[in-house]
Structure formats: structure tokens, C-alpha cells
Amino acid sequence: MSVDQKMDGSRRQLLLVTSAAGGVAVAATAVPFVASLTPSERAKAAGAPVEVDISKLAPGQMMTVEWRGKPVWIINRTKEMLDSLKKTEGEVSDPNSEKPMQPEYAKNEGRSIKPEILVAVGICTHLGCSPSDKFKTGAESGVSNDWPGGFLCPCHGSTFDMAGRVYKNKPAPDNLEIPPHKYVADTKILIGEDGKA
Numbered sequence: 001m002s003v004d005q006k007m008d009g010s011r012r013q014l015l016l017v018t019s020a021a022g023g024v025a026v027a028a029t030a031v032p033f034v035a036s037l038t039p040s041e042r043a044k045a046a047g048a049p050v051e052v053d054i055s056k057l058a059p060g061q062m063m064t065v066e067w068r069g070k071p072v073w074i075i076n077r078t079k080e081m082l083d084s085l086k087k088t089e090g091e092v093s094d095p096n097s098e099k100p101m102q103p104e105y106a107k108n109e110g111r112s113i114k115p116e117i118l119v120a121v122g123i124c125t126h127l128g129c130s131p132s133d134k135f136k137t138g139a140e141s142g143v144s145n146d147w148p149g150g151f152l153c154p155c156h157g158s159t160f161d162m163a164g165r166v167y168k169n170k171p172a173p174d175n176l177e178i179p180p181h182k183y184v185a186d187t188k189i190l191i192g193e194d195g196k197a
Contacts, residue, residue, distance in 0.1 A: 047068055047192075049190050049191060050067045050191045052191060054074055061075070061076055062075045062133055065191065070179075071123065072120070073119070073122045075120075076117060077110075077116050091161075092161055092168065093165075094165060112178075118163060118164065121177040121179055123176070124158055126155070127155060129155040130153075135149050150162050157170065160172075164176030179192065182194045
């Protein structure tokens, strides 16, 4: 065997070892990169439906849960709150919920599946602020002497009734959004899924 043949064999072996090491380095770099392209568990959870137990939600109370990074209000409306919806019907801009801010099953006076339970995204449709609950009525509310109860956006003064319907001549163009939801039990709501897909 000549010296040239020994060198060619050594070069070939060196080339193979170097190529193998380079391949391992590329694979080691590619795995974390490819993994970074898949959504994290937190990102998956952010879009996932949220199950809420409302068994302890007393009449007149509201609870807030997070779905897709948005606050979702669940209000157990009293008879008085529901009765106020008839009074505000002529004062709100979309009384029959004709604009697409709710699923078909919530296109009713209460904008809800069950009359007493309102499920709404707590974000003003004007500039995305979060309205405050103003459930107290009249002068006690701090809104007006004839206030029937509802929500007030402190940023620009948009007001919403107890069904999340926006009052006329306010900055907010639409009613509060009603997210897709369904009852999986009498006191359990799944927000983010309604079976209508």
C-alpha cells in the first residue's frame, strides 16, 4: 500500500467522522428550533374551552373567568334585573341582537340560553376597555337617578343594560360579545364550545 493510498484512506475516514459530527450538531440544533414552532401548553390552554362551575353563584352576583385571554362575565340575574330589560328595550341601539355579537341561541331579550344566566365577554366594543358592573339602581348607582342597572365603561362613558346591550348614542358601536358556550350540566358551563361547529 502506497503512502498516497494511506492518506486517501485517512482523509476519507476524517471526512466521514467530520460529516457524522456535523450531522449530529445539525440535528441537535434543529430539534429545539422545530419544537419552538409548536404551540406551548400555555398557548394551547389559552384557546381551549373553559369549564365553569356556577353552583355557588348567587342571584345578583357576577363571576369572571378567563377565556382566550379575555375576561368572561357570568351573571346570575335576579328577577328585577330581568324585568329591567323590558324597560331598556327602547333605549338600546340593538334591542333584538341582530348584529353578530352573539350565537343564534342567544338572540333573545336576555341574550342567553337560560334567562337568568348571562355569559358575556367583559370588553367594551368601543376601544377594548373593561366596563364596570353598576348593578345598583337609581342614584345609588352613581350613574344617574333613573339608572336601571347594567355596566358602565369608564373610559368613554358607554353604558350597557343587564343583557350587555349598548345604549343609543354612545361611543360603543355594538352590544357586548356573547362567546360560544353550552351547559354540560345544570350548573356547569363550557365556554368556548357550543357544539354548533
